[in-house]
Amino acid sequence: MSVRHALLALLSEGPKYGLKLQQEFEARTGEVWPLNVGQVYTTLQRLERDGLVASDDGTSDGPQKGFTITEYGREELLAWLRPPVAEIPPRDELVIKILVAMQVPGIEVRDVIQAHRRRLVESMQRYTRIKAEAGPGDMRLALVVDAELFRLEGVVRWLDAADSRIGQLASERSDQPVESSETTRERSMTR
């Protein structure tokens, strides 16, 4: 989530004070992503340093300091809204963890998978509860919560696929010794 660009988007509607920006950010993300005043001011200072916003002259830092988007800031916002070019997939800690777990003696990988799956589903339950309590009419909140739910669901589905692949491999391996000993016996009988 780019707080920088969210603040630029709010300023593209007109000049605003820092406190107002914080309140509007939280309102528009259905208060799912809270933002503290410190984060808002640090981000605004960086935006100002980079020439993307301009602040009121002469007033000291604080909730009443006003900010305006610059022309360069508008260009940056529009550039951000365009779809990104294809990227190299990031290294995912969970993927690495499961790959590592497969190598560690005495670790049951499917139990590691299940522990993560449960934790993810518990997170999904908490997000769903936010949506359930808000009712179907709160669209902004539903969109924010949906984004998190689809992301988490994607991870759960990857775990399901990993579980299934590992389960299949395990059952093939458990079949193999039987087959190979029979094959050995058959061979010895033919000799």
Added chain:
Amino acid sequence: MTAMLDMRRVSKVHGSGPSEVRALREVDLTVGRGELVAVMGPSGSGKSTLLTIAGTLEDATSGEILIDGAEISAMSPDDRARLRRRSIGYVFQDFNLLAGLTAVENVALPLELDGVVSSRAQDSAHEALRSLGLEDRAGHFPDDLSGGEQQRVAVARAVVGNRRLLLADEPSGALDSVNGEAVMRLLRDACRRGMAGVVVTHDSQLAAWADRVVFLRDGRMVDQTISPSGPESLLEHGPGQ
């Protein structure tokens, strides 16, 4: 919380000898009034078998099943059929509405089969449809309803009358995620009004509507979610975790 469904060390074996398949292995599951439980697991994990046994459509090989405190195996076939008609509502993946009956007739059918006078059954059916926002569709045949509406009719049929146990197998069927969510809201609401619900699904987004999620693997219950704390607990970690 009073247990509406209480399954104790329930096992189910299909076939015998080399072709023997152990579909369920000593599963314990208790579902209270007002509670919605989701059962997740891959294909072949035993989740549909669990549901048909809970719904008395299939017998367990061993173990006890109590519905509202009554042991199923101690009931006569007639009593069991009556329990099924009166107390248990099903929602199936493919809706299973009868094409030759209107929406209200479909919903009234389980009551009429149970001997409720037709006019009273129809009144209850209209009431169930109204609670699901479908009163203006009461006279429509299933083919004239959208997929989302058909599934709401199926939910109405499962909750009509004084049903106490709600069982659903992949209840969102082929519906898109928003319509699937609407179905889960209805099931959750029915449980909030006092039913006990069990939803079988492989879809984590649907399962997340449940109060508790249990996980099956190879016929065994391997894990379950810990009752979630309030939404504020999400803020401790932030959305990026």
